[in-house]
Amino acid sequence: MRSFSYERATSIEAALQAAARNVDARFIAGGTNLLDLMKLEIEKPSHLIDVNGLGLDTIEKSPEGGLRIGALVRNTDLAADETVRRDYGLLSRALVAGASGQLRNKATTAGNLLQRTRCPYFYDPNQACNKRQPGSGCSAFGGVTRQLGVIGVSEACLATQPSDMAVAMRALDAVVETRGASGAKRSIPIGDFHRLPGDTPHIETELEPGELITGVVLPPPVGGKQIYRKVRDRASYAFALVSVGAVIHPDGSGQVAVGGVAHKPWRVEDAETELSKGARAMSAVLMEGARPTEQNKFKISLVERTLEAVLKEARE
Amino acid sequence: MQFDKPATTNPIDRLKVVGKPIHRIDGELKTTGRAIYAYEWHDPNMRYAYGYPVGSAIAKGHVTSIDSVAANNAPGVLGVVTTLDVGDLQKGKLNTAKLFGGSEIQHYHQAVAVVVAETFEQARAAAHLVQVEYAPEKGRFDLRVELVNAGAPDPSTEPESSAGDFQTAFAAAPVTLDAEYTTPDQSHSMMEPHASIAAWNGDEVTIWTSSQMIDWWRTDLATTLGVDKEKVHLMSPFIGGGFGGKLFLRADAVLAAFAAKSVGRPVKVALPRPMMMNNTTHRPATIQRIRIGAEKDGRITAIAHESWSGDLLGGGPETAVMQTRLLYAGANRMTAMKLAVLDLPEGNAMRAPGEAPGLMALEIAIDEMAETLGMDPIAFRITNDTQVDPENPERPFSQRDLIGCLKLGATKFGWDEREKPATRREGDWMIGIGVAAAFRNNLVMPSGARVKLDRNGVVTVETDMTDIGTGSYTIIAQTAAEMMGVAMDKVAVHLGDSRFPVSAGSGGQFGANSATSGVYAACVKLREAVASKLGFNSADVVFDNGEARSGNRVIALAEAAGEDGLVGEDTMEWGDLTKTHQQSTFGAHFVEVGVDIATGETRIRRMLAVCAAGRILNPITARSQVIGAMTMGAGGALSEELAVDTRHGFFVNHDLAGYEVPVHADIPHQEVIFMDETDPYSSPMKAKGIGELGLCGVSAAIANAIYNATGVRVRHYPITLDKLIGGLPEVA
Numbered sequence A: 001m002r003s004f005s006y007e008r009a010t011s012i013e014a015a016l017q018a019a020a021r022n023v024d025a026r027f028i029a030g031g032t033n034l035l036d037l038m039k040l041e042i043e044k045p046s047h048l049i050d051v052n053g054l055g056l057d058t059i060e061k062s063p064e065g066g067l068r069i070g071a072l073v074r075n076t077d078l079a080a081d082e083t084v085r086r087d088y089g090l091l092s093r094a095l096v097a098g099a100s101g102q103l104r105n106k107a108t109t110a111g112n113l114l115q116r117t118r119c120p121y122f123y124d125p126n127q128a129c130n131k132r133q134p135g136s137g138c139s140a141f142g143g144v145t146r147q148l149g150v151i152g153v154s155e156a157c158l159a160t161q162p163s164d165m166a167v168a169m170r171a172l173d174a175v176v177e178t179r180g181a182s183g184a185k186r187s188i189p190i191g192d193f194h195r196l197p198g199d200t201p202h203i204e205t206e207l208e209p210g211e212l213i214t215g216v217v218l219p220p221p222v223g224g225k226q227i228y229r230k231v232r233d234r235a236s237y238a239f240a241l242v243s244v245g246a247v248i249h250p251d252g253s254g255q256v257a258v259g260g261v262a263h264k265p266w267r268v269e270d271a272e273t274e275l276s277k278g279a280r281a282m283s284a285v286l287m288e289g290a291r292p293t294e295q296n297k298f299k300i301s302l303v304e305r306t307l308e309a310v311l312k313e314a315r316e
Numbered sequence B: 001m002q003f004d005k006p007a008t009t010n011p012i013d014r015l016k017v018v019g020k021p022i023h024r025i026d027g028e029l030k031t032t033g034r035a036i037y038a039y040e041w042h043d044p045n046m047r048y049a050y051g052y053p054v055g056s057a058i059a060k061g062h063v064t065s066i067d068s069v070a071a072n073n074a075p076g077v078l079g080v081v082t083t084l085d086v087g088d089l090q091k092g093k094l095n096t097a098k099l100f101g102g103s104e105i106q107h108y109h110q111a112v113a114v115v116v117a118e119t120f121e122q123a124r125a126a127a128h129l130v131q132v133e134y135a136p137e138k139g140r141f142d143l144r145v146e147l148v149n150a151g152a153p154d155p156s157t158e159p160e161s162s163a164g165d166f167q168t169a170f171a172a173a174p175v176t177l178d179a180e181y182t183t184p185d186q187s188h189s190m191m192e193p194h195a196s197i198a199a200w201n202g203d204e205v206t207i208w209t210s211s212q213m214i215d216w217w218r219t220d221l222a223t224t225l226g227v228d229k230e231k232v233h234l235m236s237p238f239i240g241g242g243f244g245g246k247l248f249l250r251a252d253a254v255l256a257a258f259a260a261k262s263v264g265r266p267v268k269v270a271l272p273r274p275m276m277m278n279n280t281t282h283r284p285a286t287i288q289r290i291r292i293g294a295e296k297d298g299r300i301t302a303i304a305h306e307s308w309s310g311d312l313l314g315g316g317p318e319t320a321v322m323q324t325r326l327l328y329a330g331a332n333r334m335t336a337m338k339l340a341v342l343d344l345p346e347g348n349a350m351r352a353p354g355e356a357p358g359l360m361a362l363e364i365a366i367d368e369m370a371e372t373l374g375m376d377p378i379a380f381r382i383t384n385d386t387q388v389d390p391e392n393p394e395r396p397f398s399q400r401d402l403i404g405c406l407k408l409g410a411t412k413f414g415w416d417e418r419e420k421p422a423t424r425r426e427g428d429w430m431i432g433i434g435v436a437a438a439f440r441n442n443l444v445m446p447s448g449a450r451v452k453l454d455r456n457g458v459v460t461v462e463t464d465m466t467d468i469g470t471g472s473y474t475i476i477a478q479t480a481a482e483m484m485g486v487a488m489d490k491v492a493v494h495l496g497d498s499r500f501p502v503s504a505g506s507g508g509q510f511g512a513n514s515a516t517s518g519v520y521a522a523c524v525k526l527r528e529a530v531a532s533k534l535g536f537n538s539a540d541v542v543f544d545n546g547e548a549r550s551g552n553r554v555i556a557l558a559e560a561a562g563e564d565g566l567v568g569e570d571t572m573e574w575g576d577l578t579k580t581h582q583q584s585t586f587g588a589h590f591v592e593v594g595v596d597i598a599t600g601e602t603r604i605r606r607m608l609a610v611c612a613a614g615r616i617l618n619p620i621t622a623r624s625q626v627i628g629a630m631t632m633g634a635g636g637a638l639s640e641e642l643a644v645d646t647r648h649g650f651f652v653n654h655d656l657a658g659y660e661v662p663v664h665a666d667i668p669h670q671e672v673i674f675m676d677e678t679d680p681y682s683s684p685m686k687a688k689g690i691g692e693l694g695l696c697g698v699s700a701a702i703a704n705a706i707y708n709a710t711g712v713r714v715r716h717y718p719i720t721l722d723k724l725i726g727g728l729p730e731v732a
């Protein structure tokens, strides 16, 4: 870890100004991802702006009848919120499927959305990684890839976005609210928020330098059966090999996003029209164009089988 | 004392203290955070500096240059010691890979430098500034590819054995199996990382470290530092787990010693977790071929077990065939091990080396064979039980109750509820149960101790034995209390210090039986000293209730000790009972699993181990060994695998996020039963090892349960869902 300076911002404006002054600065929320990466010198900020004191830690009804979740709401608090549990069960279930109790107590909504990949080659500074060092190459390509992405991948990067929460938010059509360096507000639909790697895998989201996430807005409740199914090698405390977040309505229609397969929560709205024909039909469209490796091609059938189980659960 | 005749009745048999469920005497220190582990040692008069290691970025080749100018100039830095600075060092006798020194790189993350600074954070930051240039060379990293080059390992490993004529008998057998099994590289991944503090005083060095084997470390550290062994003082009073990963001298101690010398201050060095998998040792992967031939009635007529593994040049094989020499009957048999040179990190002992991966394969093969024969797998094992070493039938087992373990376990576990493969369902869970035999040889090692009696009647034991979380402190105190006839609160135990008599140390499940036997021997000396001081005839003195009694004379031990106290010191040495009698430990593992019909996720539902391992010195600490081992077996069956990057030659998943050991949620229910046994051939304690037996066979029992649940036979560990889903039924 390199030495860095640290400040506690007391207002959104102050945080934005501090970020604008120093291109090397990072916001720090729970610190559960950023600090780990700093210890390994995968992240090397010279300055940290603590955003825990910005008052962005409330959950409120939105004027449209949805829910506005502050960027600093802890994962534990969000999962336990009465409205979330009643109207957005998918989100609550996805959150508690992630990490551990201790981590969720610290982890925040914005930090969770921005957590970085768990690709082991990204984590080993001796290995080439276009995400860590643009242009250095991708050592995962041709290496150990069992956990890595199967769809939307590129020659430059096979990494996945590992957040469980983001999968639920994608299925629920959340919108990320931000303030840019100039102070301007932006609303970014979650589907546009994370990017595919292309040949710039180090650029992971639509955020501009110094842009601050202030909250996430969920549309009015959509009802339906809300199911989050996370598949992993051990019962807890492991990232998903594949996860399925789904809202299934009584008429068989629904919204489905998949985790563990791509550089972003994977959702193909066109595929959802196949839902009534069953998991096989839907996942054929959902996973069309997948480019798995020998080691992770099982994820293709795993998506289908998991979706099948989710649809079965929705019928019960 | 020489143990060369079977034990007769001795003071341990009173079982007033030994064999009792006594809680760990060091438990309170541990649960309250007051047990001082290596890195935490703190003497307020010392100004500790912190060392941070730098590991090689390549797997094979040479370091051509190291630029440490920037690191040296970084804030707080006191010095940088590089592998080029120290030059070639003499390697410890028990190390395969060198730990430090010279330009050659033998494996990934081999230590190339240590940066020393005032604080840990400064040392870590500066470590990233060290610029190392390499001349890489092509290495051999893929066991499967190197099979063609595999040769016979060193004869001292006894790589081959045979009896009768396997080929002919196998060809003639009406029922046969010929299958290949693989086990992956595995990591010890104990909780406490390797850590050392070194402090020089003139030409003498004191090392606080985390070591299972004090004397081995001391000897090899002296060799590597090029100093006289007498100048090295090692202390390791508390150890946060080892599993074999701390048997042999490790880089942290060497780096700390060089760093401390260089900066003239005591230096602390711990291996960061992401360096542990590639810098240290691991259990090597194996490829195993098993052939079994049997008569239709289930009697094995031919059995062969071959195993291939790899290691650095000069290393040894994973001895995965050893149990097959002894576990089942059969007149015609052969075993063989082949070793390939691999440029991966050093392969070496991990809990139950040999038997653990060997049984992972053999006990699936037995399950498969039973099915082919149409026999219950327990009945098949019982049919092929042997009470003698099947390769040398004149050698009996000292004791062997595998059948008892299997039968009792079957009753307790509800084995007769087992159904045909892929039959039992509970909702979306396919349910199955499996069994495997547990087998691990009982080894003994010379072990010394010193026992002091003071004027307060307190008995103090000193031995360089270690407690790696196993309960050594407690069972040693129980042994001394029993022998001297005092209560537990009159016994103090000091361990893990090279100033104390050399003991067995902790490894190979020889620690408990050997070390308590050493304490027994020392106590016999102390009892003689008491008797002779009191003018008693030592043969008929009774030590009880804090007193020595002879005839109608009764003297308190405190009084007997007098102002100067009394001392007994001895080492238990072993005669040839292990040669005349095969000494092994036995058990049976039963497991019930559920496999998700959609995703193929396997979740263990309950586990039972029945163990026959001689006298159980303390059922609490013994149980804790077995449940820990069962947990390790669950990891080995379902998730643990060091993933090899065969291009760059390293274990990719080198942290605890990527190397998945079981979490609590994976282990819902465990039960352990000990058979009521004493083995007079093992030692005066009549005890045997238990810490490794608990692991042997667990993974195969899980594999067999998965087969019973799903009808899918997986022969390649770990049994992850991707190996199952292809064979599972449609979800709907």
Ligand SMILES: Cc1cc2nc3c(=O)[nH]c(=O)nc-3n(C[C@H](O)[C@H](O)[C@H](O)COP(=O)(O)OP(=O)(O)OC[C@H]3O[C@@H](n4cnc5c(N)ncnc54)[C@H](O)[C@@H]3O)c2cc1C
Pocket: A026, A027, A028, A029, A030, A031, A032, A033, A034, A035, A036, A051, A071, A097, A098, A099, A100, A103, A106, A107, A108, A109, A110, A111, A112, A113, A114, A115, A162, A163, A164, A165, A211, A212, A213, A214, A237, A238, A239, A240, B657
């Ligand atoms: C052992 C372990 C296991 C885990 N398992 C899982 C799992 O199973 N599933 C899962 O989903 N996650 C898992 N996680 C990840 C965990 O969810 C994330 O670490 C956590 O959500 C990050 O939140 P944080 O507030 O601590 O973020 P931080 O570490 O504080 O920040 C993360 C990033 O977000 C940026 N940031 C933070 N707040 C803002 C803001 N308001 N605006 C703009 N940028 C901001 C920071 O600059 C940084 O780049 C695991 C983590 C660990 C350590």
